[in-house]
Each structure stands twice: as structure tokens, then as C-alpha cells.
Amino acid sequence: MAKTITNYFEELRGTRVWRSVFRSGTGSSPLHRALAVQQNVFLHLFSTKVRTRMLSFSTTWYLGTLTLGTFLILVGTGIPLMFYYHPSVPQAYADTKDLQFVVSSGLFLRNLHRWSAHAMVFLVFAHMFKVFYRGAYRPPREFNWVIGVILLLITLLLSYTGYLLPWDQLAFWAITVGSNIASAVPVMGNKVHFLMLGGNVVNANALLRFYVLHCMILPLVAILFVAIHFWRIRKDGGLYAHQSEPKTVAAQSVPAVTKGVPVQ
Amino acid sequence: MSEEKKITPAENGNEFNRRAFFVKLGLGSLSIAAAGTAAFSYQFLSPNVLYEPSPIVNAGRPENYAVDSVTLDVNSGIYLIHAQEGFFALSAICTHLGCLTAWKPELGEHGIIACPCHGSKFYVRDTGKTPGEKIEGPAPKPLPWLQTSLSDEGDLMVDRSKQIDPMKFLRV
Numbered sequence: 001m002a003k004t005i006t007n008y009f010e011e012l013r014g015t016r017v018w019r020s021v022f023r024s025g026t027g028s029s030p031l032h033r034a035l036a037v038q039q040n041v042f043l044h045l046f047s048t049k050v051r052t053r054m055l056s057f058s059t060t061w062y063l064g065t066l067t068l069g070t071f072l073i074l075v076g077t078g079i080p081l082m083f084y085y086h087p088s089v090p091q092a093y094a095d096t097k098d099l100q101f102v103v104s105s106g107l108f109l110r111n112l113h114r115w116s117a118h119a120m121v122f123l124v125f126a127h128m129f130k131v132f133y134r135g136a137y138r139p140p141r142e143f144n145w146v147i148g149v150i151l152l153l154i155t156l157l158l159s160y161t162g163y164l165l166p167w168d169q170l171a172f173w174a175i176t177v178g179s180n181i182a183s184a185v186p187v188m189g190n191k192v193h194f195l196m197l198g199g200n201v202v203n204a205n206a207l208l209r210f211y212v213l214h215c216m217i218l219p220l221v222a223i224l225f226v227a228i229h230f231w232r233i234r235k236d237g238g239l240y241a242h243q244s245e246p247k248t249v250a251a252q253s254v255p256a257v258t259k260g261v262p263v264q
Numbered sequence: 265m266s267e268e269k270k271i272t273p274a275e276n277g278n279e280f281n282r283r284a285f286f287v288k289l290g291l292g293s294l295s296i297a298a299a300g301t302a303a304f305s306y307q308f309l310s311p312n313v314l315y316e317p318s319p320i321v322n323a324g325r326p327e328n329y330a331v332d333s334v335t336l337d338v339n340s341g342i343y344l345i346h347a348q349e350g351f352f353a354l355s356a357i358c359t360h361l362g363c364l365t366a367w368k369p370e371l372g373e374h375g376i377i378a379c380p381c382h383g384s385k386f387y388v389r390d391t392g393k394t395p396g397e398k399i400e401g402p403a404p405k406p407l408p409w410l411q412t413s414l415s416d417e418g419d420l421m422v423d424r425s426k427q428i429d430p431m432k433f434l435r436v
Contacts, residue, residue: 177363177381179362180361180362194310195310
């Protein structure tokens with residue numbers, strides 16, 4: 001009997017090695033499907049079951065997923081860019097130009113990084129507008145809205161810190177203006193300004209500080225809060241439904257498993 | 265076991281039992297450690313030595329500046345102005361958000377200083393107005409007057425870290 005690719009795959013899923021990695025085993029019953037999600041370190045943040053309607057484009061316009069997509073592109077392009085960029089005053093601008101004109105695919109990676117950064121800021125705002133106008137920020141999801149606001153701030157800070165790194169005139173004056181806004185903080189404004197720049201003017205210390213924030217601290221904080229954000233979607237009863245059920249039911253925090261249907 | 269022996273010191277009105285003591289000791293030590301970490305981090309992040317340009321600028325020979333001239337040095341961010349009353353220096357850094365302003369001799373009756381970022385404008389040579397005073401725009405303060413002096417060699421020196429009262433001219 002001729003075996004189809006599906007048969008081979010089913011056989012593979014039955015092997016001992018496969019089952020040592022993925023414990024849910026063969027079969028496609030609702031239980032197996034649920035276990036496949038629940039027992040995967042990446043997928044277990046999500047609900048094991050969702051309404052198919054929740055996965056349609058019109059419900060969310062996929063704005064949150066697209067935001068995550070741009071973030072992953074930014075990580076994926078940012079790390080290669082770090083191989084050619086030195087965060088020092090004599091080299092930063094020259095390295096940026098080298099990435100554009102000397103390094104193979106450097107121009108592509110740099111532009112992808114830049115455009116994705118712009119897209120991410122746009123998508124975060126679009127996502128927040130969509131959530132706001134659908135009313136999805138209301139209880140029991142109000143804390144996830146707060147997490148979302150923190151993620152907005154992290155996104156803006158990532159954008160801001162990345163802006164200095166090309167070390168051109170635009171970068172220098174944008175950070176000069178931006179850091180002077182921080183000086184307007186009452187009482188401790190000048191201290192904040194000094195700590196932020198590591199000095200009184202935008203100089204070598206500021207470049208290095210912004211680099212470390214941009215490449216290390218802020219992405220790690222962003223990943224932490226993205227994880228909480230996704231986990232809270234499940235804990236708050238899955239994606240927000242607003243037409244199919246009475247308001248009283250929609251307002252309650254019902255576990256997704258008890259009210260959902262399997263993903264088709 | 266009698267009833268009296270089961271009563272813990274806490275229930276007996278004595279709130280100091282062993283567990284509460286260790287909880288307080290632990291939380292206390294952690295709080296001290298957290299405060300120490302905060303202080304340490306603050307000190308660590310504040311540079312003790314700065315490799316920034318000196319605030320004192322040598323502006324060269326006074327005779328290089330004609331009477332009634334306004335000269336902008338873009339590298340040090342100062343204007344050196346030779347007025348009828350004498351020399352004075354204005355900061356060229358806008359008091360709004362720190363942009364570098366520009367001397368616009370063609371604007372106004374006697375020329376003005378204008379900021380390209382958010383449109384603040386300042387008087388320089390208009391009679392009855394203090395040089396540095398704001399004409400319009402978001403700048404919260406006038407452009408500060410900076411301390412000027414003559415070096416031993418007779419060069420004009422400007423100290424950007426020292427602001428002085430307006431209308432104090434340096435006569436050479």
C-alpha cells in the first residue's frame with residue numbers, strides 16, 4: 001500500500017525519539033490537539049481552544065500578531081547589524097555608512113530594520129485603537145491593557161534609543177531635544193538628564209548608554225512583557241468576543257477551555 | 265497535653281514569636297540590600313570623570329571682531345558680540361530644548377537670533393531691549409549671558425559654565 005506523506009509523518013510522530021520531545025503523541029482528537037498546545041513551551045501561553053470567529057481577519061485585523069512579527073524582524077535584523085556596528089564616536093557614523101555601501105546585504109538589513117521599526121510603532125498604535133474602539137480593554141482585560149501601555153512605552157523607547165545610533169546630525173539633534181525634554185521633570189530633571197546621557201551633552205557616554213539600552217535592556221524587558229501580555233490573553237478568557245454572546249457572559253472571566261470550540 | 269501549653273506566645277498577647285522575628289529580619293535585610301543596590305546603581309551610573317570639551321572657550325583676538333558685529337561659533341555654541349558698549353557673549357543654545365540657534369542679520373530691524381527647531385526668536389541689537397531677550401516662541405528663558413574675560417595673552421575667553429547678569433560688558 002502506497003504511503004502518503006501524512007502516513008510517514010504519523011509514523012514519525014509515533015517514534016520514541018519524537019515522543020520524547022513532543023509528548024502529546026499521535027492522533028488528532030480534540031484532546032491531542034489541546035495537549036499539543038498545552039505541552040509546548042511556546043504555545044502554552046495561548047488558549048488550547050479558540051473560537052474560529054476569533055481567528056478571522058475582521059475580528060482583530062491581526063494587529064497584535066503583526067506587531068509581534070515586526071518585533072521578530074527587528075530582532076532578526078538587529079543582531080546581524082551589531083556585527084558591523086561599533087558604538088563609539090569615531091566609528092558609529094562610518095559603520096552606518098559601511099553597512100549601507102560596503103557590507104553585503106547591509107543596506108537591505110538596515111532598511112528592513114528601519115522600516116520595521118516605523119511599522120512597529122504604527123502597528124502598536126493601530127492595535128491599541130482597535131482594542132480601544134472594540135471595548136476589549138474592559139474588565140476582565142483591564143490589566144492586560146495596562147501591560148499594553150507599558151509595551152507601547154517600551155516600543156517608543158526602543159525607537160528613540162535606536163534613533164541615536166547612526167550618529168548623524170538628525171540623530172544628534174533629535175536626542176539633544178529629546179533629552180532636554182527629560183530635564184523638564186520637576187526637581188530631579190537635571191539629574192535624569194545627566195544619568196540618561198552619562199554627561200551634560202550628547203557624547204560618547206550617551207551613545208554607549210543608548211546602544212546598551214537599545215540592544216540589551218529594552219529588548220529583554222519587551223520580551224518579558226510580551227510573554228505576560230500573551231499569557232494574560234488566555235487567563236482573561238481568550239480574545240475578546242463582542243457580538244456573539246450577551247454582555248453579562250462576555251464580561252465574566254470564563255476559562256477559554258470551557259466555552260471554546262476546537263480550532264479547525 | 266494541656267490547653268495552656270498549646271497557646272503560642274503570639275496568641276498569648278506576646279506578638280514576638282520566632283517566625284515573625286525571622287520574617288522581619290529577612291524583610292529588613294532585603295530592604296537594606298535593595299536600598300544599597302539602588303544607591304550603588306545610582307553612583308555607578310553617574311560618571312565621576314567626564315571627557316567633555318572644556319567649558320572655557322578661547323575666542324581669539326578682540327580686534328578680530330568689528331564693532332556692531334555678531335559672530336556665531338557653531339562648535340562651542342556661543343555668540344560673541346562686539347557692541348558699542350563693549351564685548352559680551354550669549355549662549356547660542358536655545359533655552360527651549362537645546363537646539364543650536366542661528367544669527368539672522370536680515371530679519372527684524374537690526375537682525376535677530378532665531379532657533380530652527382521650534383521658532384523661538386531673540387533680540388540682539390534692538391535699542392531698549394536686553395540682548396538675549398525673547399521676542400516670541402516657546403523658549404521659557406532669555407538666552408543667558410556668559411562670563412567673558414581677557415587671558416594673559418590678551419585673548420577673549422568665554423566660560424560657558426558661568427552665567428552672568430545681562431548688560432555687563434567687557435571693555436577692551
